[in-house]
Amino acid sequence: MPYINIKVTNEGVTPEQKAELVAGATNLVQQVLDKDPSTIFVIIDEVDTDNWGIAGRLVTERRKAYG
Amino acid sequence: MPYINIKVTNEGVTPEQKAELVAGATNLVQQVLDKDPSTIFVIIDEVDTDNWGIAGRLVTERRKAYG
Amino acid sequence: MPYINIKVTNEGVTPEQKAELVAGATNLVQQVLDKDPSTIFVIIDEVDTDNWGIAGRLVTERRKAYG
Amino acid sequence: MPYINIKVTNEGVTPEQKAELVAGATNLVQQVLDKDPSTIFVIIDEVDTDNWGIAGRLVTERRKAYG
Amino acid sequence: MPYINIKVTNEGVTPEQKAELVAGATNLVQQVLDKDPSTIFVIIDEVDTDNWGIAGRLVTERRKAYG
Amino acid sequence: MPYINIKVTNEGVTPEQKAELVAGATNLVQQVLDKDPSTIFVIIDEVDTDNWGIAGRLVTERRKAYG
Structure with a gap:
């Protein structure tokens, strides 16, 4: 009966x-x-990088900053 | 104040x-x-059959196997 | 295969x-x-009234204010 | 380590x-x-107004009724 | 109508x-x-440190290791 | 950055x-x-058997019926 939810960024x-x-x-x-x-x-939930934040910034912005 | 979430496969x-x-x-x-x-x-969350697994297999594959 | 989650306050x-x-x-x-x-x-998730807020206030406080 | 999820209607x-x-x-x-x-x-989860209900009606219908 | 869920460790x-x-x-x-x-x-969900993992280890163990 | 949630019944x-x-x-x-x-x-969320239903019945009742 277990239920497992995996959330990852939507990157292919x-x-x-x-x-x-x-x-x-x-x-x-x-x-x-x-x-x-x-x-x-x-x-499995695929989350847009515009909808996921870490350390106060959107992942989209982090990807630009860190490549 | 109750909150209800219903997750189903995204099939029309x-x-x-x-x-x-x-x-x-x-x-x-x-x-x-x-x-x-x-x-x-x-x-209501509609989940793609490629993103839902049961018994260790994606629903997409189960649909193919069982029709 | 549907999954339903019901969240209510933990009040008996x-x-x-x-x-x-x-x-x-x-x-x-x-x-x-x-x-x-x-x-x-x-x-079913039963949530303590100290852990549920609505309109900016904890339910615990609203219960005191409105009886 | 905190995790915050914000669900809003998908309206721009x-x-x-x-x-x-x-x-x-x-x-x-x-x-x-x-x-x-x-x-x-x-x-952040953006939820279609056809997938969010309040007071027993879809938000899509409420928007039509109340403008 | 927004819904916000905040998950933190259950530490007072x-x-x-x-x-x-x-x-x-x-x-x-x-x-x-x-x-x-x-x-x-x-x-607000308060999660026991035995039920939260990061980097492959329970928070309970991390707290012991790092003080 | 992935986030994984595992829900199981609260049975030891x-x-x-x-x-x-x-x-x-x-x-x-x-x-x-x-x-x-x-x-x-x-x-990891441990859910009481009184709060989890499958096939229309609480797990608590199913456990009694099926041992």
Whole structure:
């Protein structure tokens, strides 16, 4: 029954990477907590760099500053 | 003041269905908990089938496998 | 596969009311979106009135002011 | 390490406004809780007015009714 | 109608600090986005240091390591 | 910068298991997306079985029915 939410910036995550995240997170929770994998949900949120801030600045601006 | 979040896969939910979800969820919380409906919020998140996993696989892949 | 999260203030919600919320929300999503109920999740978060603000004030303070 | 999530309707929030929200929220948590700003995250979710309900109705409908 | 969620570690946040966070976050969104403050919600989640990880380790362990 | 939230029922998850979840989730995102682990956050929410429903029933009731 576990529910896992992964938020990352929207910078070209491929369907293959998403499939790896889902498989890996499901396997992790199954292994550590002995949960039935058939009821494990994973939702991936891809967040625009204009909508994510860290240390007081948008990621968009940080990318420009640090390359 | 209650807040309700409904996450579903992004597969053609119509504005009419969204209106029904909002009305129904608001009514449910109002009835069960005797809350003022004017302060009940509902947010619906439509999640791409490439971003939702269950049982270790993306919903996109499950749809292909099970039709 | 839908996921529903209901946040309410922590003011004596009974297990019977929680069961009604879960049954009602599950039924709503099943009816409106024609989803298999066996994969519908509901999580209820009970939030302390010291941790919920509206209109710039804690609910705890609003309760004192308005009774 | 704090994490702040701001959900608003998707009605033309500019990058400048997003930058102000991120700077302001980061500064607020830093000032009130004396946290290191370098580890403060802010995520802004812009929600379609068809996906946000209040008082039992979609915001889209409320906008039409109240102008 | 904005909704703001602030997650911090559960390390002695006082009701006065919570009131400042609620007032400050409400004021910020009101100023930047010109929103009616009466419909702005803030929820503060206090998370145990055993339930928050950063850089692969629980905050509880980091606190022991770095003092 | 990724943020991972894991919700599980509150049924005796140990600090060791929590540390494994944090380490494993951080490692997964680092491996799959090539992210700097120092900015990966994990928050674990333990949800009471009275507050989690599946298939229209509280987990508490399901546990009684299915043992």
